[in-house]
Amino acid sequence: MSRAPRESNSLAAGIAMLAxxxxxxxxLHPGVVVYHLTAAEPPTPxxxxxxxxxxxxxxxxxxLGDQLFDYNADHYLVVTPPLPMLCKTIASARRPVLTVQIELDLALLRELLLDVDLRPPPQPARAARSVFRAPLPRDLEDAGARLVACLAEERRTRALARQTIREMLFLVLEGPxxxxxxxLAEGPVSQLSHVLRHMTTRFTERMMIGxxxxxxxxxxxxxxxxxxxxTGTSPLQYMKAVRLxxxxxxxxxxxxxxxxxHDVGYESESQFSREYRRLFGAPPSASTQLTPREER
Known part of the structure; x- marks a missing residue:
């Protein structure tokens, strides 16, 4: 019989201080952000x-498609390439969602793989996962708590943040x-991830599949x-989701x-409005009435 997930863990207090x-x-460290969310939200692109x-x-x-990934105080989530997904927030003022999101630095990952020569143990071939959820082990939780603690002070951030993130990547590499x-650091997945990062940073430009x-x-x-x-979708639909x-x-x-x-690459306002409504179920004007939030 599986037990219910914890309501919180040792990262909560540190994230709350930063958020x-x-x-x-x-x-204070580029590529690391924290979230504090007190309102529930239905699945949203x-x-x-x-x-x-x-x-x-x-x-x-x-x-992502027909795959559902719950992540909470007992489970972490890794997204290898940038991906449009549906996100549901389960939160309240009494039980807020507090998360730390650490950008996957490819240079740091490759450096780590080179330094420690992490060879995966022999196992049956299986496709790499774009997204995965795994139980949060104590050593990764401890490293995460140390990371958010050092981010409270600039000198500690400069001295400790990068090496702590490196430690966390090592622990994920040793995970299931x-x-x-x-x-993500080698082979076809690495090649495609480079393309996806290009698409998400230059999404206003016209891009040819070739x-x-x-x-x-x-x-x-x-x-x-x-x-x-x-990604579970075509390049055209991926780009549309990124823009919207x-x-x-x-x-x-x-x-x-x-x-x-215009700013996200549409020449026609009417086309933009049609595609926006199709994705979000409401016209663009409805979003201007919402409280500004960026969630993951």
Whole structure:
């Protein structure tokens, strides 16, 4: 009989100290943000960055296709490439969601693999996972708690944050899905992840499938096949989701519909409004009435 997950763990107090505002809070270390969420939210399309996410309290659910990933005080989540997914927030003022999100630094990951020569043990071949959830071991929880503690002070952040993140990556590599994290640094997964990062940072530009396939060093048919396996969608639908989730953030921050449509790469405001409604179930104007939040 499985036990219920803990309501909180040793990261909660440290995250609460750093997350002074509702929603997303930056920290002293680039690539690390913390979230404080006190309102429940139904499954909503969001763009998850390539990241390791640890939860101090509360619970969230990510959905990719027909796969559901619960992450909470007893389970961490890893998203290897940037992925549009549905995100459900299970939170209240009494039991807020407190999370720390650590960007996966490919240079640091490759450095780690080179230094310690982490060879995966022999096992049956299996496809690398774009997203995985795993039980949070005590040593990874302890490292996460030390990370959020050092982020409270600039000198400690400079001295300790990078090496603590490196330790956390090592522990994930030694976990049940370490091969999926390792794949991010080498082979077809690495090649595609480079393309996905390019697409999410330059999403306003017009992109040709042939150019993206060439960037991944693949033929167009092979690129389509690997892309669908990794993201669960086509390059066109992926780019559309990236643009629209970014548009939602801009609208919630007070942007005008016409300006936002242009800023995320749409030439036609009417097309933007149609596709926005199709994805979010409401017109863009509805998002301008919401409290600005960036959630993962």
């Amino acid at each position: 002074r505002q509702e929603g997303c809070n930056s920290t 969001l763009l998850y960055p390539s990241s390791l996410i640890l939860v101090g309290s509360g619970e969230k659910q990510a959905t 899905y370490g091969d999926s994290l390792r794949a 150019d993206l396939a060439q960037m991944a060093h693949m033929s167009v048919p092979t690129f389509h096949q690997h892309f669908k396996t990794m 989730t970014r548009a939602r953030q801009l609208l919630q921050a007070g942007g005008l519909v016409k300006t936002v449509a």
